[in-house]
Amino acid sequence: MSDIIALGTDGASLMTGRKFGVAKFLQDDSPHVVNIHCVAHRLNLCTSKAADEVEYVGKVFQKTLTDLFYYFKKSACRVAELAEVQKLLDDPQIKVKEVHEIRWFAMYNALFTVYKTWRSLLRYVKKIDKRSSKEEEQLANFTDYKFIFKLHVMMDVIPRFTELNLVFQKVDLDVSCVQPAVEGCLSCLKCALSGKSHYQPLLKDKMILKKENDNVIAKYWGEKLHNYQAKKSEEIRDKFLNALQDRVEKRFPKESVSVSTAFSVMGLRSISMLSEEDLVNYGKEEMEILTNFYGSDRTGNGEYLSKAKIDQIGTRCEWGILKRVVLKERYARDNFSKLWTEICAHHKSMFPNLLTLARLALVVPLQTxxxxxxxxxxxxxxxxxxxxxxxxxxxxxxxxxxxxxxxxxxxxxxxxxxxxxxxxxxxxxx
Structure with missing residues (x-):
């Protein structure tokens, strides 16, 4: 039990419950165990919960994509006919993809298919002589301006979050990369919120608006759309993106520092750009958290004693020296593992406590x-x-x-x- 230093979970109460969770029982037997909520699962929760907050996104938009998949899944003839229409219109011949409720990032494939083959899908439904109620509903949703607008908003946002999710799914995920990657994704989110991202301006270029009898007629790819409500559509966009931003900031708080996030400071990414005063204070708060946690004996459940892993005073002294050594030797700091491999190879006797922390950081399960x-x-x-x-x-x-x-x-x-x-x-x- 003393060899277990961290537990990565999907955040389910069975694993993280304060009274009967697996993490609680592990910490009773090994008090230095750190409980970590998988970063990929956290990111997935951000998007799914944000979608639930906006009725149109959760109940209409996502349902339209799901219904579309099952409509074609049940018939090989429909798939073949759609492929013919795609060929005639020079659209990419790609199949309609499924949206998994438990894996919200699966929406990207479905989004990409609908965005690239929207004309083919619309023409396919239109050419049906006797449409069922389901097909009429699909046609109505496909020609709704809100759907088209939301499709472009999602194409601005979901690919960025999907890329971030893939970064978080790397087996050798660098602990110092998590927060910068999240901040980069948030900047893309703010750009989409302003309407100045990639796909939303493309929509304006493809959209033709005409005024007839005090009514605005909107056409997209030459197809007439109904329910043109630009302001209402932008409100839906703002509500969803604000909810998504709020969820990300809450689940990946920049100010909050825990044992697992404190390890990121040992990547020493930004020390080259610091002044002398800032260099002295760099990582002070994070190192204090690590030394307090791993530098003291901890008791679990009143009887299990876990001895300190490092010496607190020695670690603080080593940290002050290490920053200057890394700067002087110009060690590459783009990879946590490679940096500490270099430090271990050339300065093993100088930094025994920090090397212990580095070994702990390299096996902490940031994801599952x-x-x-x-x-x-x-x-x-x-x-x-x-x-x-x-x-x-x-x-x-x-x-x-x-x-x-x-x-x-x-x-x-x-x-x-x-x-x-x-x-x-x-x-x-x-």
């Missing part, structure tokens, strides 16, 4: 990618066609899949020889 990969691997192997696999065999196959060599690197001859020697097999007697 490893176990999510395990779930996916298990589902791919233990599928309906192989549902009688025993636990031992499943575990072996998962181990080979996750940790084994690639197919082109595997030594099949050696594996065959080993298999041949294990049991006296009849096939080799012949």
């Amino acid at each position: 990618v490893d176990c999510e990969l395990g779930f996916s691997c298990q589902n791919n192997i233990h599928n309906p066609a192989r549902n009688r696999l025993c636990a031992e065999r499943l575990n072996t196959l998962m181990l080979i899949k996750l940790e084994g060599k690639e197919v082109d690197e595997f030594d099949y001859v050696r594996a065959l020889e080993k298999w041949k020697k294990k049991v006296d097999r009849r096939i080799f007697k012949a």
Whole structure:
């Protein structure tokens, strides 16, 4: 238990509950364990909760994309006919994608398909002679100005958040990259809020507005739209983006510093641009949090004692020296692991306490990618066609899949020889 230093979870109450959560029981036995809410799950919650706050986004826009997928999923003929229409209009021949409720970032693929093939989808529905109520609803939603406007807003926002989510899903995620990546995404969000991003200006260029009898007629790609309400559409955009920004800032607070986020200061990214006074104070608050937590004995549940991992006074002295050594030696600071590998190779005896903190930082699970990969691997192997696999065999196959060599690197001859020697097999007697 003393070797466990952190627990990464998806934030479910079963894992993080104060009374009966897994994290609580681990901290009872090993008080230096840090509980971390996976950054990828946190980001996913930001977008899904923001969508729930805006009725049009959660109930109309997302539902339209979902209904569209299931409409084509049930018929290969419809898919083939849509492909023909796409070919005639020179649209990309891509299939309609699904929006997963539990994985809101799956919306990007669905958004991209609808944005690129909107004309084909509209023409397909229009050419149906006897449309069902569902098809009439799809046609109405597709030609609603609010839908078109929201589609462009989403194309400005969701790809940026999807890219950030992919960054957070890296197995070797650098702890010092999290906050800068979030801030970069927030700046894109503010740009979309002002309407000066990439896709919203494109909408204005493609939109043709005409006034007829005190009514504004809007056309997009030559197709007439109904329910033109520019102000109402912008209100929906502002409400959604403000909610999204608020959620991100709450779940990734810049001012708040915890044990897990304090490790980021050890990346020493910005010390080259600091004045002498700022250099002295750089990382002081974060290092104080780390030294107080890991530099003192901690008791869990009244009986378990976890000894201090570092010396508090020694760590503070080392931190003051380290900043100047890194500047003088001009060590590259674009990668946390490489930086501390260099420090360990050349200054191991000078910074024993900081090297201990660096080792802790490198194994802190900022995300739950490893176990999510395990779930996916298990589902791919233990599928309906192989549902009688025993636990031992499943575990072996998962181990080979996750940790084994690639197919082109595997030594099949050696594996065959080993298999041949294990049991006296009849096939080799012949």
